[in-house]
Amino acid sequence: xxxxxxxxxxxxxxxxxxxxxxxxxxxxxxxxxxxxxxxxxxxxxxxxxxxxxxxxxxxxxxxxxxxxxxxxxxxxxxxxxxxxxxxxxxxxxxxxxxxxxxxxxxxxxxxxxxxxxxxxxxxxxxxxxxxxxxxxxxxxxxxxxxxxxxxxxxxxxxxxxxxxxxxxxxxxxxxxxxxxxxxxxxxxxxxxxxxxxxxxxxxxxxxxxx
Amino acid sequence: xxxxxxxxxxxxxxxxxxxxxxxxxxxxxxxxxxxxxxxxxxxxxxxxxxxxxxxxxxxxxxxxxxxxxxxxxxxxxxxxxxxxxxxxxxxxxxxxxxxxxxxxxxxxxxxxxxxxxxxxxxxxxxxxxxxxxxxxxxxxxxxxxxxxxxxxxxxxxxxxxxxxxxxxxxxxxxxxxxxxxxxxxxxxxxxxxxxxxxxxxxxxxxxxxx
DNA sequence: AGTTGACGAATGAATGTTCATTCACTAATT
DNA sequence: AATTAGTGAATGAACATTCATTCGTCAACT
Numbered sequence: 001x002x003x004x005x006x007x008x009x010x011x012x013x014x015x016x017x018x019x020x021x022x023x024x025x026x027x028x029x030x031x032x033x034x035x036x037x038x039x040x041x042x043x044x045x046x047x048x049x050x051x052x053x054x055x056x057x058x059x060x061x062x063x064x065x066x067x068x069x070x071x072x073x074x075x076x077x078x079x080x081x082x083x084x085x086x087x088x089x090x091x092x093x094x095x096x097x098x099x100x101x102x103x104x105x106x107x108x109x110x111x112x113x114x115x116x117x118x119x120x121x122x123x124x125x126x127x128x129x130x131x132x133x134x135x136x137x138x139x140x141x142x143x144x145x146x147x148x149x150x151x152x153x154x155x156x157x158x159x160x161x162x163x164x165x166x167x168x169x170x171x172x173x174x175x176x177x178x179x180x181x182x183x184x185x186x187x188x189x190x191x192x193x194x195x196x197x198x199x200x201x202x203x204x205x206x207x208x209x210x
Numbered sequence: 211x212x213x214x215x216x217x218x219x220x221x222x223x224x225x226x227x228x229x230x231x232x233x234x235x236x237x238x239x240x241x242x243x244x245x246x247x248x249x250x251x252x253x254x255x256x257x258x259x260x261x262x263x264x265x266x267x268x269x270x271x272x273x274x275x276x277x278x279x280x281x282x283x284x285x286x287x288x289x290x291x292x293x294x295x296x297x298x299x300x301x302x303x304x305x306x307x308x309x310x311x312x313x314x315x316x317x318x319x320x321x322x323x324x325x326x327x328x329x330x331x332x333x334x335x336x337x338x339x340x341x342x343x344x345x346x347x348x349x350x351x352x353x354x355x356x357x358x359x360x361x362x363x364x365x366x367x368x369x370x371x372x373x374x375x376x377x378x379x380x381x382x383x384x385x386x387x388x389x390x391x392x393x394x395x396x397x398x399x400x401x402x403x404x405x406x407x408x409x410x411x412x413x414x415x416x417x418x419x420x
Numbered sequence: 421a422g423t424t425g426a427c428g429a430a431t432g433a434a435t436g437t438t439c440a441t442t443c444a445c446t447a448a449t450t
Numbered sequence: 451a452a453t454t455a456g457t458g459a460a461t462g463a464a465c466a467t468t469c470a471t472t473c474g475t476c477a478a479c480t
Binding site for chain 2: 201
């Protein structure tokens with residue numbers, strides 16, 4: 001009787017998520033009403049519930065969409081053997097190309113993750129994936145002899161994560177933040193660390209002497 | 211407003227701010243009700259309005275209290291001539307001693323700052339002050355000959371700010387974040403940068419070759 | 421080809437709750 | 451007595467969610 005039929009109408013989910021992204025960026029999760037999202041999506045509030053079971057589900061779906069995007073970027077990263085080129089590409093894509101609004105939304109997600117375990121879990125997943133991606137691509141470079149043995153790749157990965165997060169916060173909130181300059185500086189720094197020009201694990205004597 | 215006179219009774223403001231801090235940390239600004247704060251402060255909601263004119267005013271006052279604390283820490287920093295010692299102290303105080311909850315609250319403040327201009331302004335003030343503090347203490351060290359001329363102190367200050375923000379985000383949300391290790395690593399890195407072991411402004415040839 | 425009816429999509433008007441804020445009042449202090 | 455602190459019970463607005471209803475499309479049957 002009931003045939004598996006192709007959806008008669010458009011799938012409204014992407015459209016709703018786009019609307020939600022605008023609203024959440026503009027007003028934050030909690031100041032955004034379902035009425036706002038519906039208005040932005042060109043429909044009526046009740047109808048949102050056909051696609052997302054609750055406001056929380058909507059938030060979560062939005063975050064998961066971002067996650068998928070990041071994951072895709074990292075899949076592409078492993079390909080080439082050009083380590084710094086890969087980092088430069090990623091840096092460009094994530095900190096220069098993307099508008100400030102994305103950074104603002106990320107801040108929102110962070111503050112939400114501190115309380116919503118579902119969001120925390122998604123974020124943890126991204127984090128782990130990015131970290132593994134960084135280490136993997138570095139290890140490939142090490143096999144080619146580009147990275148000295150004494151460089152602690154795990155520490156490098158943590159450093160990059162820290163720098164990335166710091167950049168996001170500054171991009172979102174510092175009025176005179178200059179993406180290009182900042183990214184260039186930090187790529188430079190990372191390059192130097194990977195070269196072994198400085199070690200992340202203490203070479204205490206020199207430092208203490210300062 | 212009427213701070214002019216010594217209160218006849220206890221000043222409840224600190225007590226209320228403490229309560230608010232707990233609540234905001236636990237639930238975020240927007241999920242915290244005035245009823246929650248009042249309960250935590252051991253009083254009745256209406257009474258909060260004797261001390262703060264609105265929920266927003268309460269949030270702002272809390273942020274300003276933090277600002278004062280940070281400012282005080284930085285006032286102390288300039289004193290000694292021990293550059294890395296000063297950084298180590300600050301790093302310890304802000305990233306190791308303070309509980310994770312403080313970092314969570316900071317995340318909350320960030321996401322709020324993106325929309326509330328009053329908060330953004332306070333944050334901008336802190337930012338500027340910290341930055342000036344860093345540069346000032348570095349310049350003092352440079353006069354003593356501890357920092358080579360080619361080190362770009364402005365870039366160093368930006369780097370430190372970025373690293374600090376990244377640390378806060380990771381401390382708040384990474385389940386296996388290790389304050390001591392991370393801070394030690396980054397102090398080490400900063401020390402190396404200040405030594406001139408690596409330059410933040412491109413020495414392109416080497417990097418590109420990687 | 422035209423009609424019908426089934427069914428998913430969308431609407432719009434509630435509904436019930438949660439919450440910031442108010443206020444008339446009582447208690448304590450000087 | 452006068453002033454300040456604190457109470458507790460509203461109040462009313464905002465908002466997530468529900469639901470009865472309408473609309474649009476298509477397939478099956480004349």
